[in-house]
Amino acid sequence: xxxxxxxxxxxxxxxxxxxxxxxxxxxxxxxxxxxxxxxxxxxxxxxxxxxxxxxxxxxxxxxxxxxxxxxxxxxxxxxxxxxxxxxxxxxxxxxxxxxxxxxxxxxxxxxxxxxxxxxxxxxxxxxxxxxxxxxxxxxxxxxxxxxxxxxxxxxxxxxxxxxxxxxxxxxxxxxxxxxxxxxxxxxxxxxxxxxxxxxxxxxxxxxxxxxxxxxxxxxxxxxxxxxxxxxxxxxxxxxxxxxxxxxxxxxxxxxxx
Amino acid sequence: xxxxxxxxxxxxxxxxxxxxxxxxxxxxxxxxxxxxxxxxxxxxxxxxxxxxxxxxxxxxxxxxxxxxxxxxxxxxxxxxxxxxxxxxxxxxxxxxxxxxxxxxxxxxxxxxxxxxxxxxxxxxxxxxxxxxxxxxxxxxxxxxxxxxxxxxxxxxxxxxxxxxxxxxxxxxxxxxxxxxxxxxxxxxxxxxxxxxxxxxxxxxxxxxxxxxxxxxxxxxxxxxxxxxxxxxxxxxxxxxxxxxxxxxxxxxxxxxxxxxxxxxxxxxxxxxxxxxxxxxxx
Amino acid sequence: xxxxxxxxxxxxxxxxxxxxxxxxxxxxxxxxxxxxxxxxxxxxxxxxxxxxxxxxxxxxxxxxxxxxxxxxxxxxxxxxxxxxxxxxxxxxxxxxxxxxxxxxxxxxxxxxxxxxxxxxxxxxxxxxxxxxxxxxxxxxxxxxxxxxxxxxxxxxxxxxxxxxxxxxxxxxxxxxxxxxxxxxxxxxxxxxxxxxxxxxxxxxxxxxxxxxxxxxxxxxxxxxxxxxxxxxxxxxxxxxxxxxxxxxxxxxxxxxxxxxxxxxxxxxxxxxxxxxxxxxxxxxxxxxxx
Numbered sequence: 001x002x003x004x005x006x007x008x009x010x011x012x013x014x015x016x017x018x019x020x021x022x023x024x025x026x027x028x029x030x031x032x033x034x035x036x037x038x039x040x041x042x043x044x045x046x047x048x049x050x051x052x053x054x055x056x057x058x059x060x061x062x063x064x065x066x067x068x069x070x071x072x073x074x075x076x077x078x079x080x081x082x083x084x085x086x087x088x089x090x091x092x093x094x095x096x097x098x099x100x101x102x103x104x105x106x107x108x109x110x111x112x113x114x115x116x117x118x119x120x121x122x123x124x125x126x127x128x129x130x131x132x133x134x135x136x137x138x139x140x141x142x143x144x145x146x147x148x149x150x151x152x153x154x155x156x157x158x159x160x161x162x163x164x165x166x167x168x169x170x171x172x173x174x175x176x177x178x179x180x181x182x183x184x185x186x187x188x189x190x191x192x193x194x195x196x197x198x199x200x201x202x203x204x205x206x207x208x209x210x211x212x213x214x215x216x217x218x219x220x221x222x223x224x225x226x227x228x229x230x231x232x233x234x235x236x237x238x239x240x241x242x243x244x245x246x247x248x249x250x251x252x253x254x255x256x257x
Numbered sequence: 258x259x260x261x262x263x264x265x266x267x268x269x270x271x272x273x274x275x276x277x278x279x280x281x282x283x284x285x286x287x288x289x290x291x292x293x294x295x296x297x298x299x300x301x302x303x304x305x306x307x308x309x310x311x312x313x314x315x316x317x318x319x320x321x322x323x324x325x326x327x328x329x330x331x332x333x334x335x336x337x338x339x340x341x342x343x344x345x346x347x348x349x350x351x352x353x354x355x356x357x358x359x360x361x362x363x364x365x366x367x368x369x370x371x372x373x374x375x376x377x378x379x380x381x382x383x384x385x386x387x388x389x390x391x392x393x394x395x396x397x398x399x400x401x402x403x404x405x406x407x408x409x410x411x412x413x414x415x416x417x418x419x420x421x422x423x424x425x426x427x428x429x430x431x432x433x434x435x436x437x438x439x440x441x442x443x444x445x446x447x448x449x450x451x452x453x454x455x456x457x458x459x460x461x462x463x464x465x466x467x468x469x470x471x472x473x474x475x476x477x478x479x480x481x482x483x484x485x486x487x488x489x490x491x492x493x494x495x496x497x498x499x500x501x502x503x504x505x506x507x508x509x510x511x512x513x514x515x516x517x518x519x520x521x522x523x524x525x526x527x528x529x530x531x532x533x534x535x536x537x538x539x
Numbered sequence: 540x541x542x543x544x545x546x547x548x549x550x551x552x553x554x555x556x557x558x559x560x561x562x563x564x565x566x567x568x569x570x571x572x573x574x575x576x577x578x579x580x581x582x583x584x585x586x587x588x589x590x591x592x593x594x595x596x597x598x599x600x601x602x603x604x605x606x607x608x609x610x611x612x613x614x615x616x617x618x619x620x621x622x623x624x625x626x627x628x629x630x631x632x633x634x635x636x637x638x639x640x641x642x643x644x645x646x647x648x649x650x651x652x653x654x655x656x657x658x659x660x661x662x663x664x665x666x667x668x669x670x671x672x673x674x675x676x677x678x679x680x681x682x683x684x685x686x687x688x689x690x691x692x693x694x695x696x697x698x699x700x701x702x703x704x705x706x707x708x709x710x711x712x713x714x715x716x717x718x719x720x721x722x723x724x725x726x727x728x729x730x731x732x733x734x735x736x737x738x739x740x741x742x743x744x745x746x747x748x749x750x751x752x753x754x755x756x757x758x759x760x761x762x763x764x765x766x767x768x769x770x771x772x773x774x775x776x777x778x779x780x781x782x783x784x785x786x787x788x789x790x791x792x793x794x795x796x797x798x799x800x801x802x803x804x805x806x807x808x809x810x811x812x813x814x815x816x817x818x819x820x821x822x823x824x825x826x827x828x829x
Contacts, residue, residue, distance in 0.1 A: 056419075080425035088423070094416040096480075105413055109425035111406045115434040118406035167424055289631055335813070338820040342574055345634065346770045347816060349763050350809030357806025464763070468638055475635050507646035514639025519624060522632045 005068055007032040007171050007202040013052055013062035014226075022048045023059070024226040030204065032170070035197040037213040037234075038206045040223035041247050046206045047089070049223065050175050053204075054086045055079045067170060081113055085169035087160040089176040089206075093148040099159060100144035103131035106166035131166060138162045138192060154185045161192065171202040178209045190216050214238070222246065263385040267453045269493045270385070270392035271446045276473035276489040277399045277482060278442035283471070284479035285408060286435035287415025288336050289344055292351030293470045296440040298462025300325040300447025302359065305371045305457055314377045318448040325444020326437050333436030337429050352464040359459045370458030377452040384453045391449060395442055399482040402438075411435060415480075465507075472510065476517050478524030487525055545674060546792040552680045554788025555687035558781050559742035560761055561768040562694070563614070563735025565780040568769060570710065570731050572630050573622055576637040578739060579762030580644035581617070585610045585740030586747040586757060587648060587657065594660045599748070606740045614736025615729050641758060649755035656754030665751055679749045686745065690738060691781065698777075707731070708777075760805060767812040773821060787811060 008030040015023045023045050030036055038046050051057040053064055055076035063072045071079050080086075094102050105112070107127040112118050135141055138158040143151070151159065157177055164172055174193065178186040186209055194216040197203040207213045213220070213234075220237040222230040224246040230237045237243055258266075279293045300321035307317040332351060336344050359365050366372070377384055402408045410431050413421040418428045451457050469492070477488030492513075496506050517524060560582055567575040585606040593602030621640060625633045667678040697704035710727045747753050768787055772779030787808055794807040802810060 054423075075427070076422040077425050077427045080423060086423050088420070092417050092420045094413055094420060096412060096416050101409075105409055106424040108406055108409070112410045112424075112426050115407050115410060115427075115431050118410055119402065121406045122401075122404050124406075163424060335816070339816060340820075342568075342572075342630065342634075343770050343816065343820070345574065345631070346766045347809075347813060349766060350812055353763060354802075354806050354809050354813075357803030357809075358801060360803055361801055464759070465642075468642070471635065472639075505646070505650070507642050508650065511639040511642030511644075511646065515621070515636050515643065518632050518636035518639065519621070522625075522628050 005032070006030060006065070007034065007067060008053065008204070009063070009065035010049075010053065011063040011065070013049065013059045013064065015048060015052065015057065015059045017048075021226055023052070025062070026223070026226070026228055027062075028221055028228060028231060030171075030202060032202055033197070033200055034219060035194065035203045035217050036205070036219045036221060037217035038204060038221050038223060039208070039210065039213060043225075044223040044246075045226045046223050047175065050086075050173055050204075050206055054084065054173055080167055080169075081109065083168075083170035084173070085164035085167050085171070086173040087157075087164050087175060087177060089179055091153070091156040091160050093151075093156060093159055093163075095148060097148065098144065099135065099140065099146050099148060099151070100128065100131055102148060102159060103134055103162045103166050104128050106163045107131050107134070109167045131162075134162045134165050137165070139188075153180050154189075157181065157185075157189060158192070161189075161196075165196065165201075169201060171204070172196070174203065174205045174207075176206055176208065178207055178212055186212055258382075260381055263381050264453075265494070265497050267385045267388045267450075269490055270388035271450050271453075272470075272473065272493045273392045273486055273489045274388075274395045274446040274449075275443055275470050276477070276485045277395050278439040278446070279470050280474050280477070280479065280482065280485045281399060281402065281411075281442075282435050282439035283474055284481070284485065285403065285411040285415060286432060287341075287411075288432060288435060289341055290332075290348045290436075290439075291345055291464070291467050291471055292332070292348035292355075293439075293443055294462045294464070294466035295351045295355035296325040296329055296443040297447045297450075297466070298355055298359070298457075298459070299328050300444025301451040301457050301462065302365055302371070302447070303444070304448030305374045305451040306365070308375045308451065309371065309373075311375075314379075314452065317452075318445060321444045321448030321451070322441045323444070325447065326441035329436045329440025329443075330433060332440070333433040336432050336436065349464060349467075352467045356459045356463045359462075366458075368459065370456065371451075372456045374451050374455040374457070376455065379452075381453075384449075388449050388453065391445060396482060396486055398442075403480075403482060407431075407434070412480075469510065472514050475522075476513065476524050481524070484525045541673060546796075547789065548674055548676065548680075550789035550792030551785070552683050552788070553791060554785035555683050556742055556746060557761075557764060557768055557787055558691065558784035559687050559738045559745075561765045561772070561780045561784050562691070562777065563732075563739045564765050565769040565772065565777060566731050566735045569776070570728060571622065571626070571633075573633040574630070574637065574766065575617075575622075575735075576634065576762055576766070577617060577621070577640040577644070578614075578735065579758035579765065580641045581610050581614055581736045582739040582743040582761060583645065583648060583753070583755075583758035584613055585743030586753040587652065587743075588740075589744040589747050590657045590659055590753050593662075594657075597661070599659070599662065599664075603741070603744045606744045607737050610736040610740035610743075611733045614732040614739075618728060618732045641762060645755050645758050652755070654755060656752050656757075658752040659748070662748060662751050664748055679745065683745050683749065686741065690741065694734070694738075694777075703730075764805070764808045767808045771812055771815055 006029045011027050013023055013026045026049060040046050048057065052059050055074055063070055065071065066079060066082060066084060069082065104124055104127045107130045111121050132144065135144065138161050140155060140158050140162060143155065148159065177189060177193065181189060190212045193203060193205065205213065205217060217234060220232065220234050221228055222237055222243050229246060230240045230243050275293060275297055279290060282288050282290050303324035304317040304321035307320040335347055339347060360368050379387060410426050413426055414428050414431045421428050473488045473492055474485055477485035564575055564578050567573055588606040588609045589602040592605040593599045621636055622633050625636060664678040668675055698708040699705065707727050707730055710724065764787065768783045769780055772783035790811050791804060791807050795804050798807060
């Protein structure tokens with residue numbers, strides 16, 4: 001299987017929290033440019049898995065491989081410098097900075113890699129230009145000098161996305177980007193994400209909003225009680241009785257909207 | 258200028274250096290250090306020790322810088338593992354540990370301190386001007402850091418560490434650098450102080466001094482170099498200009514802290530800045 | 540051997556004193572996430588009131604009661620006037636204001652009552668010696684252990700047996716669930732400060748009796764130790780605080796043997812703290828944050 005360069009390989013990831021096996025040996029491969037959705041009922045372990053891929057948590061066993069490099073023991077910042085980007089479910093912009101500054105800082109990720117090297121650089125023009133480009137792409141053009149505290153949720157979500165794009169990633173992890181958005185906002189954001197993916201960035205999306213996920217993801221991974229119980233195209237997955245059982249409880253036959 | 262005037266100038270310059278360097282740790286990078294006086298003291302004692310042993314001025318000052326910086330790195334490592342409030346308490350501990358340790362070391366003069374530190378050869382005026390020059394250099398450096406990408410990184414770390422990591426910033430490295438730079442400068446201030454007064458005692462570097470320095474930073478407005486400089490100058494000169502204040506010094510000083518925190522938590526810088534919707538949230 | 544038991548007893552006495560102080564501090568932190576550094580001033584205030592009222596009335600008991608009453612009010616006032624307006628700001632703002640208050644009060648004591656401090660006009664207790672199991676102890680030491688044990692047991696009963704107490708304790712652990720216990724969140728805060736301050740007052744009164752004098756800087760020394768204790772005990776945890784208080788009392792007692800040559804007794808507290816935090820960054824009883 002070495003001939004293909006996988007964007008992401010997760011191999012037998014397992015982790016235990018205070019008596020609960022949150023992940024019980026999760027394995028899957030993501031090819032470059034894929035758009036995969038990670039779904040499952042509450043408590044299935046989706047966020048845990050995402051955190052392990054992101055480097056926020058270290059698995060008890062198993063491996064995470066990014067573009068062929070084993071990053072299992074790498075801290076988040078290092079993974080980000082090697083092509084990973086992530087957004088948070090609860091948006092966390094830098095509060096003391098404006099919208100533009102938030103993205104500019106991310107765009108300067110090569111400069112900030114080493115603090116002492118960073119000390120020698122002052123010019124921001126190039127990064128600001130790139131930041132403006134990205135802000136325009138996510139539909140936030142013209143919001144540059146606003147303090148982030150003035151933005152509504154929908155815009156904050158786009159800012160999260162802009163910041164993730166600014167680190168020039170090859171793989172983006174999105175943790176429930178649609179949470180809290182109304183139908184219109186959610187649809188627009190999902191289209192934006194699909195557009196980004198079409199541009200060549202591998203995308204993994206953790207989401208509860210199944211309608212939107214089904215629209216854009218070509219592949220769904222279903223997690224339940226720490227294991228992957230399905231990994232296929234959306235309609236196949238949704239027709240899988242094990243998946244329905246996981247979501248709806250045993251014995252009920254009703255398609256989720 | 259009289260000797261007294263030079264002395265005021267010198268102390269002001271030293272306080273400016275200390276406050277600005279603390280601001281780099283606390284204001285820029287968000288690490289609450291209530292032990293800054295310990296690094297100041299470490300620098301003073303190291304420099305005094307080397308000077309008494311016959312070293313030249315540059316070497317002694319360098320010793321002050323290195324000892325303080327080394328201690329700073331150690332505390333910096335502690336800051337990596339500790340939450341903000343734990344860190345605050347630990348740094349309080351550093352303050353007390355330093356004094357408690359030095360007081361008991363005969364080779365450091367114990368309670369009596371180190372007296373008759375060899376002269377730097379510059380004379381009172383020369384020393385004061387040297388301090389002034391260093392203070393100005395510190396201010397310039399601080400402003401530069403703030404404008405640089407390192408300062409940009411510091412702000413991210415101070416705002417939200419996890420988010421900083423998610424854009425590729427090694428939070429640990431930045432914290433360590435902040436501590437090292439801030440404490441090294443404090444060490445330099447200590448060395449300069451030792452040469453100026455030629456006499457140092459442990460109590461000059463205790464917790465209350467750390468509190469005073471922190472007060473300068475918060476009253477000036479954490480993160481703003483010029484605000485902190487203004488606060489340092491005002492808080493140093495006030496007791497000198499209004500002699501009667503000296504008797505009630507701590508009272509006024511504490512009262513100022515309460516008033517500023519209660520009514521203008523962003524300090525002088527916040528008052529002076531045209532606030533554009535900069536609201537604090539918990 | 541008797542020497543070591545003596546040290547243990549000494550450590551126990553101080554441990555109880557620290558517990559009386561530290562409980563108030565950890566209660567405030569648990570509820571509001573504020574480092575109530577001015578708590579030390581409440582403690583010192585309690586000590587001063589005890590001496591002043593005792594000297595004025597001739598009764599130490601009245602002095603102690605007056606101190607408890609006064610400090611309870613003072614503690615609640617501090618919450619209302621200093622902390623409540625600052626709750627929306629980052630916690631360090633309240634902490635700095637608290638430091639400011641401590642400094643103001645300590646200097647206030649100096650200006651109002653003199654730098655040399657005050658003593659009791661008539662205090663026979665520290666010199667009343669008793670022989671208990673081969674140890675020579677004085678009345679105050681016994682009182683400290685007895686009273687603090689009684690108070691802490693009462694506190695434990697209150698927080699586990701009464702409705703208000705249970706609701707209060709739950710709220711201290713998790714401030715968001717106050718309302719589901721039918722407890723008024725605001726009342727809980729005042730209760731918090733009241734109880735913590737009352738205990739501190741008792742602590743202050745007892746130390747005043749033990750040393751037979753009070754002086755303006757007495758709060759500083761204790762404040763930082765109490766801080767070390769609550770950090771060690773895991774901020775917000777009552778049990779942890781009690782364990783840490785006793786641990787510190789004993790460590791100081793025995794510690795002076797080993798490190799007394801290098802270090803001030805008072806600095807031992809912090810050496811202990813730093814050593815523990817190096818191994819367990821969350822403190823002795825704190826929960827590990829994810």
